[in-house]
Structures are given as structure tokens and as C-alpha cells.
Amino acid sequence: MTVERTRVVVVDDQPIVSAGLKMMIDAEADMEVVATAGDGAAAVEICRRSTPDVVLMDIRMPVMDGIEATRRILAQGYASAVLMITTFGDEEYVFESMRAGASGFILKDAGADLIAAALRSAVRGDALIDPSLTRALLARHARTHLTGVPSGDVASQLSALSPREREVLAAVAQGWSNREIAARLTVTDATVKTHLSNLMPKIGARSRAAAAAFAYESGFLRPSWMDD
The missing domain is CATH 1.10.10.10 (Winged helix-like DNA-binding domain superfamily/Winged helix DNA-binding domain)
Incomplete structure (x- = not known):
């Protein structure tokens, strides 16, 4: 019996990172990368055409950043979920991505197993967000704005x-x-x-x-x- 695979779009402006993520995801039996994009505007168009299950989205990119791309993709119903992939230097952007509707976020240096688990969780609507990272980011924002x-x-x-x-x-x-x-x-x-x-x-x-x-x-x- 053929198992239906989760359709993923990978968005990152660094080709080597994008290629690595694609390789990791395609190695999972229940997932496949159906397309990649190097900026947010291209991601919106690709998602419009391919309607993936989930998007793995970088935050800082040329042409259109991941936050605006996430907002447009979800507003138009081009994907069921968007999972942001980030670094510790992107805290302020992470908070904005949550406002844009992203399901959660994961660090770029996370292992293949954790990235795969986060994608599966995002599709289920139960996004995997590292609790300690979540609290640190939100508390840092709250310290400034609350x-x-x-x-x-x-x-x-x-x-x-x-x-x-x-x-x-x-x-x-x-x-x-x-x-x-x-x-x-x-x-x-x-x-x-x-x-x-x-x-x-x-x-x-x-x-x-x-x-x-x-x-x-x-x-x-x-x-x-x-x-x-």
C-alpha cells in the first residue's frame, strides 16, 4: 500500500542550506520536498502553484522576508502550516513570525530527527517548539514591551x-x-x-x-x- 507523503516546500536564500534541508527531508519515508525557493516572493508563487502541506521557511531573505511570505501564504490558503527555521540572532523576527501565523520555529542547527518531528507536528496543528527557546524569546520580548x-x-x-x-x-x-x-x-x-x-x-x-x-x-x- 502506498503511503501518502507530506508535501514540503523549503525556503532559504542559501543554496547549500536549502540543499541540505531537502536531502534530510527526502530521506524521511513519509515526506517529500516538492519545491524549493530562495526568497519569500518566490515562495508565495511556488506555494500558490503546488499547495504544499507545510512550508519550512527562513526568516531573513532578499526580495521578501519570511514573515511577509508566511502572512501571504497562510492568508491565501496556499499551505496548511508554516514552520520557521531560524538562528538565535533572529529573536525579534521570530516574534513577528508568530504574529504572522507561523505554527512555530526551530533552530537551523537542529538535527534531522527534530526537524522532521517539527514538520509532522506543524501539519497536525501541534507545532513542536522548544519550550526553553520559546520562553526565552517571549520573555525577552516581554521585558521590553510588556x-x-x-x-x-x-x-x-x-x-x-x-x-x-x-x-x-x-x-x-x-x-x-x-x-x-x-x-x-x-x-x-x-x-x-x-x-x-x-x-x-x-x-x-x-x-x-x-x-x-x-x-x-x-x-x-x-x-x-x-x-x-
């Missing part, structure tokens, strides 16, 4: 969340997977997904990564450094 006093709109969004939805949002912001959240709350994975699908429209988030960003930026969740 006022501690939600605006009227944000306060209204938070008040619309049920107690359970607030628990799920806090867990997502701390980098927990759906399975981990389900175990902690003693519910099923399907129930966690339902809570996520219900809460994200209430806070204007298009992905769990964007929901995590909202949790910190709104002041709903306090970065650990604020309690030191």
Missing part, C-alpha cells in the same frame, strides 16, 4: 475565555504539547484541540505560536524573570 496593564480590547479578549481555555492558553504559552496538556488536565487530546480552536478566535490568534505570543504580550502570563 506594560502589565492590558488595553481595553485585550482585557475584553481575556474576559471572553473560559477558565479551562485560560488553563490551556497558559500551557501553550509555556511550550507544552497537546498531549502534555491533556495529561495535566486529565482530558483527551481531542478536548485540548477543541479548547484551542475555541480560544484562538477569541484572542485573534491564527496558530498556537501566536496564542503563546498573545499570552505574554497581553500580560496574561508573567515571564519567570518578573517573579525573581
